[in-house]
Amino acid sequence: MSVIGIAAFLAVLYLISYFMNWAHYEGDEAKINGFGWMTLEDSANGNSFASNIFALAGLLVIITLGWGVVKLLWSDSPEEGVRDILIAGGIAVAYALFAFMFKMAIGAFITDGKADQVEQCRKDAKSLGASSTVVRDLCGSYQTPFTDPQSGAGPVLCLLAGLVTLMLGAVLAVTAPQAREKLGSFGVTIPDAVPIVNLGGAFTSGDQLFAAATGSSSASEASGATMKVPAPDPRAVLGAVSEFWSWWGTMSGRVTGVVENDPTRAEGETMDTIALQISERVHAIHPRLEWSFGPGGDESRHRLTVSAAGIRTLQPTAARWYAAAPAADGTWSFRTLRPATIEPFICDGVSYDPAQMVYSSQNMRLGVELKIWDPRWKGSASAALGSLFRKPQGAQGSQGTPDSGQLRPSTVAAARLINRVLGEETAAGWVNEYKAVGSDPRDSRPARSLPNETGYYTGKYREAIASGGFADLNIPDPDKLPRVAHIRLPLASVIAPTCDVHVLIEAQPHGTDTVNAGFSPAEAAEKLFRSAESVVEKNGGKLVVYTTHQFRPEAHFYLDGASDSLDDVVNQIKSLAGSWKLGTAAVKVHSDAAWDQVGYFRWALGA
Incomplete structure (x- = not known):
């Protein structure tokens, strides 16, 4: 809920309560005194502490707080419960402060018949020469928001309730990892812990990880495919990649000797020393990349993999490492995307078995949204608070499993x-x-x-995927106007691995000009897009989406941010747009390693 929404709610409530005061009749049993605090006339003239009842605003806060607790304790999205608790506390505090600051402004105009009677009595008594004591005893007194200091009890209670609620939400947010994942929406960043990785042990032929660059402690990152790590400078990456392959050229023989347990070829190197050297050089490319040794299949005896580990902003970085790799020989091959396996794995010192884990899914337009659960993961309030007193998740007992008996959900x-x-x-x-x-x-x-979920899309769009062409989807624009989107699939950087610069052409065809030229507006825009595509593809880029729209057709391109020709290609696209004679066109350029600029086409509901 935004600050504007809270302010609008308070303003409406303020007006309602004002008119209720204005319309009340003398002798009413109850009235609202200007800010939602209900005052009972027969309870110490409305001045007692208990008579200031938390009315409409209190009801809203209680409902929001209760809903948050329900989500926290009994739903599969406890982080949303923590968010609602924080919202409830924020509403209460904002409401109280608003009341403190502005209550008197309207209160000055709110009186009742008794006030007029008291004032008239005072004037009459003073005209007869009565003393102040006599006037007070004779006429009595009345109270207004200016003379009634106890009328602030309601806002004080609201403020205290709000602060306590915020403190509870903050404790849960800091201790519950699934709550920490959502704190980005509140502008809060919690630093990652530093993982400790065991580099010892003998080499195995599986997908064993030897790198210190696991990136396995991203509890503070946004959930799922939106995990964001700032993308590095593409040109700086090329320098680190070049250094890696120069080192590999001189050390690959020793690496082979180590993994094949051949002391002669290893020349004194061990798995530990080789792992540390590879980690150092992979870290120099980016510290969140992962690397591993494994069997090379039909290509070679061994394979070295450097992976972005599912972090989309780093996929072009890993792709640049792979693009510079030497060709596979009989001994070594290389890759950057790891194949599927159902073997158990270790994360933060905890062993996980895919056979024991479950998921639920929701189909989006071009992909799925997943919720993952391991039976040992607990998301209740007691688990969150209890984590304050337990060892970190990586702590292990004698069997190599956490000795807490309970694990916190792990995004990684x-x-x-x-x-x-x-x-x-x-x-x-x-x-x-x-x-x-x-x-x-x-x-x-x-x-x-899980493969059944993605298999639905790969089956549905099999021909477009196989041909590398476009799939045509009816996707309304943000204003709900009809349009057809022509999309290369899958709509992700795997179809253009090193392309991380987004170029958008927004066209506005001139109806008269296009008709005179013998084109429809859509055809005129597509001619512009295709001209730009020919320039882009000559320089390693790709047109990934273009739309057919009567008024605002657009095209989305991705270019290699490390290419020496990047600036020249962008200038050529701008020149084509500027010289287009069938309408006007604007060109926008963004750095976008995660392909977020085309996320709208993937993420809307509906398969």
């Missing part, structure tokens, strides 16, 4: 599950949003069924 573990079960390419292309929840979501299914 949910991400790892999705990326492993689907494979990173499929997850990046078709999972729009995900979050870890603290209770079994409604209509849950086994995690091994």
